[in-house]
Amino acid sequence: MKVAESYYRATAPGDSYPALAGRQEARVCIIGAGFAGLASAMSLMEHGERDVVLLEAECVGHGASGRNGGFVFGGYSLDEQALLATVGAEQGRRLYQLTLGAVKQIRRRIVEYGIECEATHGGIYLANWFDDPRVLDERQRFMHDYLGVEWQRISPADFAERARSERYFGALYEENAFHFHPLKYAQGLARALGAAGVKVHEASRASAIEPLQRTSSGGARSGWRVATAGGEVVCDEVVVCCGGYIDRLYPALAGAILPIATYVMATEPLDERLPQALTSQAAIYDTRFAFDYYRPLQDTRLLWGGRISIRSRSPEDVARLLYEDMLKVYPQLAGVKVDYAWSGLMSYGRHKMPQLGKLPNGVWYGMGFGGHGVGPTSLAGDVLSAALMGELSKIDQFAAWGLPTNGGPAGLLAAQLTYWYYELRDWMRQ
Ligand SMILES: Cc1cc2nc3c(=O)[nH]c(=O)nc-3n(C[C@H](O)[C@H](O)[C@H](O)COP(=O)(O)OP(=O)(O)OC[C@H]3O[C@@H](n4cnc5c(N)ncnc54)[C@H](O)[C@@H]3O)c2cc1C
Numbered sequence: 001m002k003v004a005e006s007y008y009r010a011t012a013p014g015d016s017y018p019a020l021a022g023r024q025e026a027r028v029c030i031i032g033a034g035f036a037g038l039a040s041a042m043s044l045m046e047h048g049e050r051d052v053v054l055l056e057a058e059c060v061g062h063g064a065s066g067r068n069g070g071f072v073f074g075g076y077s078l079d080e081q082a083l084l085a086t087v088g089a090e091q092g093r094r095l096y097q098l099t100l101g102a103v104k105q106i107r108r109r110i111v112e113y114g115i116e117c118e119a120t121h122g123g124i125y126l127a128n129w130f131d132d133p134r135v136l137d138e139r140q141r142f143m144h145d146y147l148g149v150e151w152q153r154i155s156p157a158d159f160a161e162r163a164r165s166e167r168y169f170g171a172l173y174e175e176n177a178f179h180f181h182p183l184k185y186a187q188g189l190a191r192a193l194g195a196a197g198v199k200v201h202e203a204s205r206a207s208a209i210e211p212l213q214r215t216s217s218g219g220a221r222s223g224w225r226v227a228t229a230g231g232e233v234v235c236d237e238v239v240v241c242c243g244g245y246i247d248r249l250y251p252a253l254a255g256a257i258l259p260i261a262t263y264v265m266a267t268e269p270l271d272e273r274l275p276q277a278l279t280s281q282a283a284i285y286d287t288r289f290a291f292d293y294y295r296p297l298q299d300t301r302l303l304w305g306g307r308i309s310i311r312s313r314s315p316e317d318v319a320r321l322l323y324e325d326m327l328k329v330y331p332q333l334a335g336v337k338v339d340y341a342w343s344g345l346m347s348y349g350r351h352k353m354p355q356l357g358k359l360p361n362g363v364w365y366g367m368g369f370g371g372h373g374v375g376p377t378s379l380a381g382d383v384l385s386a387a388l389m390g391e392l393s394k395i396d397q398f399a400a401w402g403l404p405t406n407g408g409p410a411g412l413l414a415a416q417l418t419y420w421y422y423e424l425r426d427w428m429r430q
Contacts, residue, residue: 002316003265003315003316003319003338003339003340003341004315004339004340005315005340005341005342006066006067006183006340006342007266007297007301007303007339007340007342008061008066008067008181008182008183008184009066009183010340011181011184012181012183012184012187014059014060014061014183014187014190015060015187015190015191015194016059016202017056017060017190017194017200017201017202018201018202019201019202019203019204019228019230019231020053020055020201020204020228020230020231020232020233021230021231022230022231023231023232023233023234024053024199024231024232024233024234025233025234025235026051026052026053026199026233026234026235027049027051027052027235027236027237028044028049028051028052028053028235028236028237028238028239028388029052029053029054029055029224029226029233029235029237029238029239030052030053030054030055030238030239030241031055031206031209031226031238031239031240031241031242031249032055032056032057032063032240032241032242032243032245033054033055033056033059033060033061033062033186033190033200033202034061034062034063034064034065034066034186034241034242034243034245034377035065035182035186035189035369035373035374035377035378036065036241036243036366036367036369036373036377036380036381037054037056037239037241037366038054038060038065038186038189038190038193038381039189039377039378039379039380039381039382040239040241040366040380040381040384040385040388041054041189041193041198041381042109042189042192042193042381043381043382043384043385043386044198044385044388044389045192045193045196045198047385047389049385049388049389050196050197050198052193052198052199053198053199053201053233053235054190054193054198054199054200054201055201055204055205055206055226055228055233056200056201056202056203056204057203057204057205057206057242057245058202058203058205059202059203060186060187060190060200060202061182061183061186061187061190062245063242063243063244063245063344063345064243064244064344064345064346064347064369064373065182065183065186065243065373065374065377066182066183066186067182067183067264067342067343067344068182068264068305068344068373068374069179069264069283069293069294069295069303069305070179070180070181070182070283070295070303070374071124071177071179071283071285071293071295071374072103072106072177072178072179072180072374072375073103073124073174073176073177073178073374073375074096074099074100074102074103074149074174074176074177074375075096075099075372075375076095076096076099076352076353076354076369076370076372076376077348077352077353077369077370077371077372077373077376078351078352078353080092080096080142080143080146080147081142082352083095083096083353084146086351086400087400089146091397092146093146093147093148094397095397096147096149097147097148098379099375099376099379100149100176100375101379102375102376102378102379102382103176103177103178103375103378105378105379105382106185106374106375106378107119107178109188109189109192110180110185110188113188113189113191113192114188115184115185115188115189115191115192116184116188117180117181117182117184117185117188118180118181118184118297118298119178119179119180120178120179120180120281120283120295120296120298121178122178122179122280122281122282122283123173123174123175123176123177123178123282123283124173124174124177124178124179124282124283124284124285125154125159125162125163125171125172125173125174125282125283125284125285126139126151126171126172126173126174126285126286126287127159127163127168127170127171127284127285127286127287128156128168128169128170128171128286128287129167129168129169129286129287129288129291130169130287131169132169133169133170135287136153136170136171136172136287139151139172139287140153140172143172149174151172151173151174152172152173152175153170153172153173154170154171154172154173155170156168156169156170158170159171161279162278162279162280162282163277163278163279163280163284164275164276164277164278164279164330164332165277165329165330167328167329168286168329171284173282177283179283179295182374201228204228204229204230204231205228205229206226206227206228206249207227207228207229207249208225208226208227209224209225209226209227209238209240209249209250209363210224210225210226210227211223211224211225211361211362212224212225212234222236222362223235223236224236224237224238224362224363226238237362237364237388238363238364239364239365239366239384239388240253240363240364240365240366240367241365241366241367241380242367243257243345243346243347243367243369244257244259244260244344244345244346244347245259245345246259246347246367250363252359252363252403253359253363253365253367253403255403255405255406255408256349256355256368256402256403256404256405256406257347257348257349257355257367257368257406258347258348258349258350258406259345259346259347260308260309260310260345260346260347260348260370260371261308261309261310261311261312261313261343261344261345261346262305262306262307262308262309262343262344262346262371263305263306263307263309263313263318263321263322263341263342263343264303264304264305264318264322264341264342264343264344265303265304265305265318265319265322265323265338265340265341265342266297266301266302266303266304266338266339266340266341267301267302267304267326267333267336267337267338267339268301268336268337268338268339269299269300269301270300270301270302270333270336271300273333273336274296274300274302276330276332276333277302277330277332277333278296278302281296282295283295290306290307290308291306292304292305292306292325292326292329293305293306294326301339302326302333302336304322304325304326305322306322306325307321307322307325308371312343313343315340315341315342316341318341318342318343319338319341322338322341323338346369346370346371346373347367347368347369347370348368348370349367349368349370349401349403349404349406350404350405350406350407351401351404352368352370353368353398353400353401354366354367354368354369354373354376354379354380354398354401355367355368355398355401355402355403356380356383356384356395356398357395357398357399357402357403358387358395364384364387364388366380366381366383366384368401382394383395383397383398
């Protein structure tokens, strides 16, 4: 099977931005043009701060933000029960509500900046993989009682009709959620930033972040020098938003996240075969730890994602694995061609919550959004921009989750073993 890489990249070539050349001065330098970096720049810009340089090693949306499933919904990678267990019911509810605000904010930005990103406002189903109605009962009750959120119950018969699959045992429907072409959204944000005067530089990998003493008319003041191969940015504040692609940029940060891969594929256009699999425009994921996530695309392809691994795989291997997963749910799609398959790296802190804060030496960071980061990165933009403007109450809400070490290669192996353990548990339960 011969497949191409990213459907998103193939359908959204995007604008191009010049590499950083020579020296630039700015109040803020943000490193990484994924959703976290873009959202931080957007929030600064919307609050009147345009003296910002955004450096991207490759191109806008190169990382997880331009490769993901496109699900836009509330919540964090840390599930809601665990969130409330960690910080208590009141604070947990407040933090969850912030992610619903982020979903609203993404909708607003799509409209306000005219971003054409195939936003499909058809909601999202959480489908029950297990023949056990308590899974949905408990989740629905928890969402309602503790978070004030109404997820509609869909009976097994009704859901079998909507999803055209006998595999599930009913679902919960999150009406407020939607899905979109994430790379087009990232490119739309970059365009809005560029139009407002924020400087975006692609092919500009930050290679060093160094403290420096600057002199201004008021005397010496502290700041930073961010170096790239072709130039440098001298700035008052620096924000690192490099997600799972941070590599060795800043050990104090890189050592606190695990880069974990997950996979996505897109079928050929299915035309009249699509309604054989889905009668709704909603996106679907399921109740397993190792869940599938999929959605119809506007050109009648089915985009299918799943699996978590520390291994990178070829597009052909990804396509083979996900195709088998798809047939477990939709045997009627046997024989359809897979046109695209790719993988992306998520960044996980050990606690699975976003890591938003400032190192003791003054470097700001926003990372650790895991596999549930579209909403939380938008929220992170608000939190970080407020902090950069001196308002710390928002960022303090995330102080409970610091930068515990990722444990190096042993940490990665432990993550893979944990995933296999949960996969096995899912399998035994079904
Ligand atoms: C396949 C996949 C599917 C997913 N599906 C969903 C989903 O459906 N819904 C959801 O909510 N979440 C999903 N997620 C998670 C979500 O995409 C991420 O949490 C989120 O996009 C993280 O954004 P980020 O800005 O932190 O990181 P990224 O998007 O990875 O951005 C980091 C950027 O930093 C750049 N960079 C790295 N080092 C440097 C350097 N030295 N100098 C300059 N730039 C640098 C990288 O090139 C990259 O562009 C998925 C993730 C993956 C991988």
